[in-house]
Amino acid sequence: MSSAASSPARRTGRPRSAEADRAILDATRAALVELGWGKLTLGDVAARAGVAKTTLYRRWAGKSELVVDAVADLFDEHLELPDRGSLHADIEGVVLQFAALLERPETKTALMAVVAESTRDGALRDRIRSAIVDRQKSLVLLGRERAQRRGELPREDDATTASRTADLIFDVIAGAVVHRTLVSAEPVDEEWARGFATLLIGGLGATA
Amino acid sequence: MSSAASSPARRTGRPRSAEADRAILDATRAALVELGWGKLTLGDVAARAGVAKTTLYRRWAGKSELVVDAVADLFDEHLELPDRGSLHADIEGVVLQFAALLERPETKTALMAVVAESTRDGALRDRIRSAIVDRQKSLVLLGRERAQRRGELPREDDATTASRTADLIFDVIAGAVVHRTLVSAEPVDEEWARGFATLLIGGLGATA
DNA sequence: GCAGTTACGCTACGGCTCGTAGCGTAAGAG
DNA sequence: CTCTTACGCTACGAGCCGTAGCGTAACTGC
Secondary structure, eight states: OOSOOOOSOOOSSOOOOHHHHHHHHHHHHHHHHHHHHHHOOHHHHHHHHTOOHHHHHHHOSSHHHHHHHHHHHHHHHHOOOOOOSSHHHHHHHHHHHHHHHHTSHHHHHHHHHHHHHHTTOHHHHHHHIIIIIHHHHHHHHHHHHHHHHHTSSOOOSOHHHHHHHHHHHHHHHHHHHHIIIIISOOOOOHHHHHHHHHHHHHOGGGGO | OOSSOOOSOOOSSOOOOHHHHHHHHHHHHHHHHHHHHHHOOHHHHHHHHTOOHHHHHHHOSSHHHHHHHHHHHHHHHHOOOOOOSSHHHHHHHHHHHHHHHHTSHHHHHHHHHHHHHHTTOHHHHHHHIIIIIHHHHHHHHHHHHHHHHHTSSOOOSOHHHHHHHHHHHHHHHHHHHHIIIIISOOOOOHHHHHHHHHHHHHOGGGGO
């Protein structure tokens, strides 16, 4: 999760302070809330964390990488999806789950910014994918599996098309929530989630 | 469109050079392609445009405002939707239309960045809405109207719920395309557009 | 204990971008 | 021909970036 390379056997020398890691990530989130992405500076984060600026640069290559890790923690803690009994209710569940994370000021201001940076930085894009996107996606896959067990969705025969439609559905769900929240700047409340789930399950005909 | 205030009667003094406006916006798009949002500097844009930096600052308050206007021009020129005869085909049309704009390097790197900034700047959000989002939305509304004339969609009785579902559909379409392009970083080709249109019209059941 | 290794805090620095001020000049309006 | 506004140019203080150098702290293995 952090930038620390996967060095399972670091035998010698002074170990890196895990406390400093926590302090830096906490400070990053706090600075995001107060200043937003644009005015956030690494010097300020270091000062808030009570850490030298050099320490911060020894662990993260830049602003983007740091912020990805900082918000990834939130996705770790707040993503779970209880079984609500039906496909419709489960979709409402994922939607409200995503929305709750996106409405935090930390994530709201940070996510689009790092995605924007990632259009020119493949490594950053991979980091975002593994730290954030894939964790959202797992919720969608979980919901589909449940629906298949309930008989609400047919079991896929071909693995390729199954994966392709799963990608499609994920882009539709996550995209709609993100667009509603950040572009339209309207709240994703229960009413909206209900309407969206109805649309997704039944299609345009079902909205009438 | 530009930052020039709506002063219909500017009677006296030297008029602002429209040519400079064009040069600046062209230079901004070129710089976006070469450098991306993050490394784009206003001084560089001014130099490319053959214009003094002060001239640029007299017209735009900052990077975000300038970039919004620069990419808004592209949305002006490239958004239209020929009647393809059916709702399904028209949806594919909007999707490919959006995607073609989003796949340009200028817009790809710029749109998410300004949206990110807009989360802390209401004026910027309004500017994005009127310059970009509303123009996309008009395509969706046009497609719905056509479908209603063809009898593929029912005419709405209540204006309030009609507007609400239109907003929903717009967020779903635009959000899915944006997410597919920028987050999943996969191409929006005709195959994807076909699958998406099928999903949107028929719902999850129709994908089987 | 003691040497070896790595992380930390601190200071300082060149380089870049920002956004503005001041000045003389260019271009239309009346 | 004068008034008014825009332009190009230069210069500037301010802030942030990312790194280097140094002495100190923490932990490991002999």
